[in-house]
Amino acid sequence: MSKRLILAAALALPLAACATAIPPVEVTRFHVDNPARTGTIAVEEMPGNPDISLEFRTYAAAVSQELQRVGFTPAQAGTPGDYVALVSFHRSFRPSGFDRSSDRPVSVGVGGGFGGGGRGGSFGGLGLGVGINLSGKPKDIVTTQLHVQVRRRSDSMAIWEGRASTEARQGTPAAQPGIAAQKLAAALIGGYPGESGRTIMVK
Numbered sequence: 087m088s089k090r091l092i093l094a095a096a097l098a099l100p101l102a103a104c105a106t107a108i109p110p111v112e113v114t115r116f117h118v119d120n121p122a123r124t125g126t127i128a129v130e131e132m133p134g135n136p137d138i139s140l141e142f143r144t145y146a147a148a149v150s151q152e153l154q155r156v157g158f159t160p161a162q163a164g165t166p167g168d169y170v171a172l173v174s175f176h177r178s179f180r181p182s183g184f185d186r187s188s189d190r191p192v193s194v195g196v197g198g199g200f201g202g203g204g205r206g207g208s209f210g211g212l213g214l215g216v217g218i219n220l221s222g223k224p225k226d227i228v229t230t231q232l233h234v235q236v237r238r239r240s241d242s243m244a245i246w247e248g249r250a251s252t253e254a255r256q257g258t259p260a261a262q263p264g265i266a267a268q269k270l271a272a273a274l275i276g277g278y279p280g281e282s283g284r285t286i287m288v289k
Contacts, residue, residue, distance in 0.1 A: 109260055110287045111273035115248040115280040121236070122245060123278070125168035127153055128161040132174035132233065144263050145175045148271035149234055156278040166239050174233040175267075179226040182255065228261040229253050232270040250274035250288075 129150045131142055149171060150160060161167025229251060236246040250270045254260035260269070273288035280286075 109252050109254055110289045111250050111252045111270060112285060113248065113250045113273050113280070113288050114285040115246070115274070115282060117246040117279045117282045121279045122169060122238070123157045125158060126161040126165070127158040127169040127171055127236070128165075128167040129153070129171045129173055132172035132235065135174040141263050142173070142175070145232060145267045145271070146173050148267040149173050149232075149275065152271045152275035153278075156275060168239055169245075170237050170239055172235045172237065175270075176231045176233075177263075178229045178231075179256065180229070182225060182227045226256045227253055228256050228266075230261075230266045230270060232267070232274060234271075234274060246279055248274045248280070 129146045131146070135142065153171060154160065158169070230253075231249065231251045233249050234247070235244055237244050250273050252260070252266065252270060252273075254266070259265055276288070
């Protein structure tokens, strides 16, 4: 095998890892036959929201931004708006195996072996190594769920509702509230109103 092929194969592995670093989002939507696509809308906290904290503002801002992208206009402060988007989010944790986030599956260097403490073989001055770290502490898997319901203000009728959920290992960028909020809101509201009653995976 040529040096060029070995290098290409080695570089492809970390690129593939990056492509899967941001997990997909599971999305389910329900709506009336022809839900509104324009009008003023206020974003409020859903009654009974299990995670009442300042973190709610992060999710509310992400939802408001996505609603604007699909045609709605933010209601002015002190005015009710034509519609209200009720927002709830929840984060839960479950144990997982050892943390492998510091592992470097493949390391590439010119002029010697890299990674794995010199265990990598070499080919014509190109060193390839696999490093495995079994000493990491267990990291939980974080499940983040976003629930949004759009109601008509005049009669409180729900015209659209959706839920989105994603998982990421604790401590990774995808598990951070800001990134999770943006990704969930974009996946849930993007393509509004979406197909009613169908669950899809959004990458």
